[in-house]
Amino acid sequence: MPGTLILGIESSCDETSAAVVRDGREVLSNVVASQLIHSNYGGVVPELASREHLRAIVPIVREAMQLAGVQYSDLAAVAVTEGPGLAGALLVGITFAKALAFGADLPLIAVNHLEGHIHAVLMNNAFDEASPLLALVVSGGHTHLYLATRTPEQTGVPSGRSLPAGVETWHYRNVGKTLDDAAGEAYDKVAKLLGLPYPGGPWMDALATHGTADRNLFPFTQIKHKATGNFAPKLSREAALLPGEDSTRFDLSFSGIKTAVRRYVELHHMREGIEARSIALRAANLLHAKPSTPETLAATLTHFDNETLNLIASFQNAVVKNLARATFNAAEHFGARGILVSGGVAANSHLRFIFINCASYAKLPIAFPSIALSTDNAAMIAAAAWPKFLARHFAPDTLEPTPQLRLG
Numbered sequence: 001m002p003g004t005l006i007l008g009i010e011s012s013c014d015e016t017s018a019a020v021v022r023d024g025r026e027v028l029s030n031v032v033a034s035q036l037i038h039s040n041y042g043g044v045v046p047e048l049a050s051r052e053h054l055r056a057i058v059p060i061v062r063e064a065m066q067l068a069g070v071q072y073s074d075l076a077a078v079a080v081t082e083g084p085g086l087a088g089a090l091l092v093g094i095t096f097a098k099a100l101a102f103g104a105d106l107p108l109i110a111v112n113h114l115e116g117h118i119h120a121v122l123m124n125n126a127f128d129e130a131s132p133l134l135a136l137v138v139s140g141g142h143t144h145l146y147l148a149t150r151t152p153e154q155t156g157v158p159s160g161r162s163l164p165a166g167v168e169t170w171h172y173r174n175v176g177k178t179l180d181d182a183a184g185e186a187y188d189k190v191a192k193l194l195g196l197p198y199p200g201g202p203w204m205d206a207l208a209t210h211g212t213a214d215r216n217l218f219p220f221t222q223i224k225h226k227a228t229g230n231f232a233p234k235l236s237r238e239a240a241l242l243p244g245e246d247s248t249r250f251d252l253s254f255s256g257i258k259t260a261v262r263r264y265v266e267l268h269h270m271r272e273g274i275e276a277r278s279i280a281l282r283a284a285n286l287l288h289a290k291p292s293t294p295e296t297l298a299a300t301l302t303h304f305d306n307e308t309l310n311l312i313a314s315f316q317n318a319v320v321k322n323l324a325r326a327t328f329n330a331a332e333h334f335g336a337r338g339i340l341v342s343g344g345v346a347a348n349s350h351l352r353f354i355f356i357n358c359a360s361y362a363k364l365p366i367a368f369p370s371i372a373l374s375t376d377n378a379a380m381i382a383a384a385a386w387p388k389f390l391a392r393h394f395a396p397d398t399l400e401p402t403p404q405l406r407l408g
């Protein structure tokens with residue numbers, strides 16, 4: 001089979017995924033098994049996640065290979081998520097990938113999950129030569145702003161080697177992050193508070209379109225500052241700058257909005273209504289369903305009053321506006337030539353609408369992954385592995401999970 005085929009494996013949180021990608025761009029298969037079990041608990045339970053990954057990994061990899069119509073002997077490498085993520089969950093993917101690479105005599109490539117999310121967009125080559133880009137990675141576990149710069153000097157490529165034309169390596173610098181909850185985490189917690197199943201983001205997205213946002217309900221919590229190293233202990237690690245590099249940061253915070261929703265619920269005596277709704281949704285067997293069909297959404301909507309729908313719309317509006325403000329302020333400050341948004345929350349319809357409007361106002365190109373590649377998947381891991389494969393950046397067979405792995 002022509003081209004270079006990489007098998008990607010992702011197991012950092014609650015999705016077990018395997019994908020075969022040709023030349024870092026063409027997705028031949030991308031199989032994702034989402035662990036529904038966590039919806040019983042209102043959030044991901046790490047032990048259960050590891051167990052579900054163990055159950056799913058063999059059939060999911062097999063299915064990805066079959067759908068792509070390839071044999072292990074057709075592959076050029078196996079790529080796997082090294083971190084960040086849940087230690088036990090990562091361990092399942094890494095152990096399987098190591099065994100497979102050893103058995104099939106293939107090189108192993110370690111991929112940072114956050115770089116994977118960025119490659120879910122870069123693999124579609126939406127930016128021509130534009131650089132630097134401002135990349136927002138916004139998901140259930142992460143909310144990071146990166147200044148992503150093309151590195152034509154091919155940093156990190158062993159001497160004597162050069163990458164083929166059209167293959168780029170990227171350098172990432174973290175220029176902002178949430179100081180507390182990730183945006184997706186805030187979505188999930190507020191959804192849980194309102195009696196919705198986990199993950200709540202897709203539900204909140206679908207329900208918000210039926211409410212009217214009150215723009216004054218939730219405060220803006222934009223935190224622009226110079227990284228001094230003494231602002232907050234966590235920041236000093238991010239502030240490892242090259243001499244002369246601009247240290248301005250565009251950090252975010254979502255716990256204030258989440259707490260404000262909780263206070264609103266108390267002050268407006270909404271608790272009883274939420275309890276009653278939870279019971280009714282469970283009785284109607286709607287608590288596990290995704291709002292994927294108009295019928296499911298219509299059935300769910302009958303259990304919501306206007307006050308709650310307006311609250312959901314107001315929350316969503318505040319989260320998205322905060323994200324947009326930090327992203328476009330950072331883009332302007334650092335002279336970014338394009339905007340890239342990725343991660344589970346990038347699937348949000350209001351976020352896409354607002355970001356596209358802001359980008360058009362700022363005259364900047366903007367790109368998102370397809371909805372399927374926004375949330376966790378292995379195609380993005382195989383895509384991010386492609387430049388590493390060409391540069392012969394292979395992982396040692398002692399590779400272990402790095403739960404707190406950073407990017408930039």
Ligand code: KG4
Pocket residue numbers: 013138139140141142183184185187188199200201202205343344345346347348349374375376
């Ligand atoms: O990228 P992802 O699959 O996993 C992590 O790396 O965290 O993101 C999952 C997160 C969850 O918090 C989920 O509620 C959120 O993405 N999410 C959404 C939407 N779809 C998924 N949040 C808001 N609107 C959506 N449409």
Ligand code: ZN
Pocket residue numbers: 113117139343344375376
């Ligand atoms: Zn993710």
